[in-house]
Amino acid sequence: MSQNDLNSNINLGLVQDPPDSIKTPEGRSIYVLFIAAFNNLIRYIEQYTGITQKDITLWSLLTPSDTILTYNLRRLYVKAAVNLAYGNFVNLYNAGADLQARKADSGVPLLAHGYISSTETIVAGDFCEVILFEGLVSIGGVVRGTSYYLAPAGAIAAAPGATRQFVGFGVATDLLCVNIETTLF
Numbered sequence: 001m002s003q004n005d006l007n008s009n010i011n012l013g014l015v016q017d018p019p020d021s022i023k024t025p026e027g028r029s030i031y032v033l034f035i036a037a038f039n040n041l042i043r044y045i046e047q048y049t050g051i052t053q054k055d056i057t058l059w060s061l062l063t064p065s066d067t068i069l070t071y072n073l074r075r076l077y078v079k080a081a082v083n084l085a086y087g088n089f090v091n092l093y094n095a096g097a098d099l100q101a102r103k104a105d106s107g108v109p110l111l112a113h114g115y116i117s118s119t120e121t122i123v124a125g126d127f128c129e130v131i132l133f134e135g136l137v138s139i140g141g142v143v144r145g146t147s148y149y150l151a152p153a154g155a156i157a158a159a160p161g162a163t164r165q166f167v168g169f170g171v172a173t174d175l176l177c178v179n180i181e182t183t184l185f
Contacts, residue, residue, distance in 0.1 A: 010042050074132040076114065084122040087139045088154035089115050089167060089180075090130055101130055103154030106161030112150050112180050133180045142170040 018031035078092065081100040090101040091110035104112035114130040115137050122128040131137075139156065142148070150165040151157035156176070160166075168178040 010045065012038055012042070014038060074114070074134060075117075076130045076132055077127050078130060080122045080124055080126055080128045082124050084116045084128055084154070086116055086119050087137050089150060089156065090154060092130070101128060104150055104165075105152050105154070106150040106163045106165065107152045109163040109165075111163060111165055111182070112154075112167055114180070115178060131178070133178070133182075135178045136171075137168075137176050137178055138174050139176050140174055142172075142174050142176045144170045144172060146170045148176060 014035055016035055018028040022028050022031055076092075079095075079098055079100045081093075081095060081102040084090065084101065084103065089104040089112040091104040092099055092101055092113045093110075094100075101114075101116075102110065104110050114132040115135070116122065117129050117131045117135070117137070143158070146158050147169050148156040148158060148167055149160045150163055150167050151161050156167055166179070166181040168176045168180070171177045
Protein backbone atom coordinates (compact mmCIF):
# COMPACT_ATOMS: atom_id res chain seq x y z
CA MET A 1 0.00 0.00 0.00
CA SER A 2 1.36 3.41 -0.87
CA GLN A 3 0.93 6.71 0.97
CA ASN A 4 -1.78 7.63 -1.57
CA ASP A 5 -3.81 4.52 -0.66
CA LEU A 6 -4.51 6.22 2.69
CA ASN A 7 -6.65 8.84 0.89
CA SER A 8 -5.14 11.43 3.20
CA ASN A 9 -4.36 15.11 2.88
CA ILE A 10 -1.32 14.47 5.05
CA ASN A 11 1.59 13.48 2.85
CA LEU A 12 4.94 12.82 4.48
CA GLY A 13 6.54 12.16 1.08
CA LEU A 14 7.61 8.68 2.09
CA VAL A 15 7.53 5.89 -0.46
CA GLN A 16 6.14 2.51 0.54
CA ASP A 17 8.95 0.39 -0.87
CA PRO A 18 12.50 0.56 0.47
CA PRO A 19 14.96 2.43 -1.75
CA ASP A 20 17.32 0.28 -3.86
CA SER A 21 20.24 1.56 -1.80
CA ILE A 22 19.06 -0.53 1.16
CA LYS A 23 20.42 -3.95 0.26
CA THR A 24 20.16 -6.13 3.37
CA PRO A 25 16.91 -7.96 4.20
CA GLU A 26 17.11 -6.64 7.77
CA GLY A 27 17.45 -3.04 6.54
CA ARG A 28 14.58 -3.47 4.10
CA SER A 29 12.29 -4.96 6.78
CA ILE A 30 13.11 -2.11 9.18
CA TYR A 31 12.20 0.37 6.44
CA VAL A 32 8.87 -1.39 5.81
CA LEU A 33 8.07 -1.33 9.56
CA PHE A 34 9.02 2.37 9.71
CA ILE A 35 6.65 3.22 6.83
CA ALA A 36 3.83 1.13 8.34
CA ALA A 37 4.27 2.94 11.67
CA PHE A 38 4.03 6.35 10.00
CA ASN A 39 0.97 5.31 7.99
CA ASN A 40 -0.71 4.15 11.21
CA LEU A 41 0.21 7.44 12.87
CA ILE A 42 -1.45 9.36 10.01
CA ARG A 43 -4.61 7.24 10.32
CA TYR A 44 -4.85 7.88 14.06
CA ILE A 45 -4.17 11.60 13.72
CA GLU A 46 -6.99 11.87 11.21
CA GLN A 47 -9.35 9.59 13.14
CA TYR A 48 -8.99 11.29 16.51
CA THR A 49 -8.41 14.93 15.63
CA GLY A 50 -10.66 15.42 12.62
CA ILE A 51 -8.09 17.56 10.82
CA THR A 52 -9.04 16.20 7.42
CA GLN A 53 -12.31 15.45 5.70
CA LYS A 54 -13.59 11.88 5.81
CA ASP A 55 -13.53 9.91 2.57
CA ILE A 56 -16.75 10.65 0.64
CA THR A 57 -17.33 6.92 0.10
CA LEU A 58 -17.65 6.52 3.91
CA TRP A 59 -20.07 9.39 4.57
CA SER A 60 -23.19 7.23 4.59
CA LEU A 61 -21.58 4.90 7.16
CA LEU A 62 -20.44 7.55 9.64
CA THR A 63 -22.17 8.32 12.93
CA PRO A 64 -22.11 11.74 14.64
CA SER A 65 -19.52 10.46 17.12
CA ASP A 66 -17.25 9.58 14.15
CA THR A 67 -17.23 13.16 12.91
CA ILE A 68 -17.92 15.71 15.68
CA LEU A 69 -14.53 15.80 17.37
CA THR A 70 -14.15 19.35 18.70
CA TYR A 71 -14.36 18.11 22.28
CA ASN A 72 -10.91 16.52 21.89
CA LEU A 73 -9.42 20.03 21.93
CA ARG A 74 -11.46 21.39 24.86
CA ARG A 75 -10.50 19.12 27.77
CA LEU A 76 -9.99 20.76 31.15
CA TYR A 77 -8.99 18.97 34.36
CA VAL A 78 -10.27 20.62 37.54
CA LYS A 79 -11.17 19.70 41.10
CA ALA A 80 -14.80 18.75 41.73
CA ALA A 81 -16.47 20.81 44.46
CA VAL A 82 -19.34 18.29 44.71
CA ASN A 83 -19.98 14.72 43.58
CA LEU A 84 -20.38 14.70 39.79
CA ALA A 85 -21.42 12.12 37.23
CA TYR A 86 -21.00 11.58 33.49
CA GLY A 87 -23.03 14.08 31.48
CA ASN A 88 -23.56 16.57 34.33
CA PHE A 89 -23.33 20.12 33.08
CA VAL A 90 -20.95 22.09 35.29
CA ASN A 91 -20.24 25.64 36.30
CA LEU A 92 -16.58 26.58 36.80
CA TYR A 93 -15.80 29.03 39.59
CA ASN A 94 -12.95 30.41 41.68
CA ALA A 95 -12.69 28.58 45.01
CA GLY A 96 -9.84 30.32 46.80
CA ALA A 97 -6.70 29.38 44.89
CA ASP A 98 -8.40 26.76 42.70
CA LEU A 99 -10.70 26.65 39.73
CA GLN A 100 -13.39 24.10 40.65
CA ALA A 101 -16.41 22.47 39.02
CA ARG A 102 -19.89 22.32 40.53
CA LYS A 103 -23.24 21.40 38.99
CA ALA A 104 -24.64 24.10 36.74
CA ASP A 105 -28.15 25.11 37.72
CA SER A 106 -30.79 27.07 35.84
CA GLY A 107 -32.57 28.07 39.03
CA VAL A 108 -29.69 29.59 41.03
CA PRO A 109 -28.38 30.59 38.32
CA LEU A 110 -25.02 28.92 37.81
CA LEU A 111 -24.34 28.94 34.06
CA ALA A 112 -22.94 25.87 32.32
CA HIS A 113 -19.39 26.07 31.01
CA GLY A 114 -18.98 22.41 30.10
CA TYR A 115 -19.93 18.85 30.95
CA ILE A 116 -18.36 15.89 32.74
CA SER A 117 -16.90 13.35 30.30
CA SER A 118 -15.57 10.88 32.87
CA THR A 119 -17.71 7.74 32.96
CA GLU A 120 -16.98 6.98 36.61
CA THR A 121 -18.57 8.99 39.41
CA ILE A 122 -16.39 11.86 40.55
CA VAL A 123 -16.21 12.35 44.33
CA ALA A 124 -15.97 15.89 45.71
CA GLY A 125 -12.30 16.84 46.04
CA ASP A 126 -11.14 14.59 43.17
CA PHE A 127 -10.12 15.91 39.78
CA CYS A 128 -12.47 15.50 36.85
CA GLU A 129 -12.36 15.97 33.10
CA VAL A 130 -14.62 18.73 31.80
CA ILE A 131 -15.27 19.27 28.10
CA LEU A 132 -15.71 22.99 27.58
CA PHE A 133 -18.56 24.44 25.47
CA GLU A 134 -18.76 21.88 22.60
CA GLY A 135 -18.81 18.14 22.08
CA LEU A 136 -20.95 15.02 22.15
CA VAL A 137 -22.43 13.42 25.22
CA SER A 138 -24.65 10.36 25.43
CA ILE A 139 -27.62 11.21 27.64
CA GLY A 140 -30.72 9.07 28.00
CA GLY A 141 -33.94 10.48 26.61
CA VAL A 142 -32.44 12.80 24.01
CA VAL A 143 -34.61 13.16 20.92
CA ARG A 144 -33.17 13.92 17.47
CA GLY A 145 -33.67 17.50 16.32
CA THR A 146 -34.78 18.74 19.76
CA SER A 147 -33.10 21.76 21.38
CA TYR A 148 -32.03 21.38 25.02
CA TYR A 149 -31.50 23.93 27.75
CA LEU A 150 -29.89 24.00 31.18
CA ALA A 151 -32.16 22.67 33.95
CA PRO A 152 -31.59 22.40 37.73
CA ALA A 153 -28.77 20.28 39.22
CA GLY A 154 -26.58 19.95 36.11
CA ALA A 155 -29.32 18.39 34.00
CA ILE A 156 -30.97 19.42 30.72
CA ALA A 157 -34.56 19.89 29.56
CA ALA A 158 -36.30 20.39 26.22
CA ALA A 159 -37.88 23.64 27.48
CA PRO A 160 -35.88 26.72 28.52
CA GLY A 161 -35.29 26.94 32.26
CA ALA A 162 -34.99 30.07 34.39
CA THR A 163 -31.67 31.03 32.79
CA ARG A 164 -32.77 30.06 29.27
CA GLN A 165 -29.24 28.83 28.54
CA PHE A 166 -29.12 26.74 25.36
CA VAL A 167 -26.76 23.77 25.79
CA GLY A 168 -27.25 21.67 22.63
CA PHE A 169 -29.50 19.63 20.39
CA GLY A 170 -30.21 15.97 19.76
CA VAL A 171 -28.36 14.48 16.78
CA ALA A 172 -29.21 10.85 17.45
CA THR A 173 -31.22 8.86 19.96
CA ASP A 174 -29.52 9.43 23.32
CA LEU A 175 -26.78 11.64 21.79
CA LEU A 176 -26.58 15.37 22.46
CA CYS A 177 -24.45 17.68 20.33
CA VAL A 178 -23.32 20.16 22.97
CA ASN A 179 -22.95 23.79 21.93
CA ILE A 180 -23.25 25.78 25.16
CA GLU A 181 -24.39 29.34 24.61
CA THR A 182 -22.71 31.84 26.88
CA THR A 183 -25.18 34.57 25.94
CA LEU A 184 -28.60 34.15 27.47
CA PHE A 185 -31.82 35.09 25.69
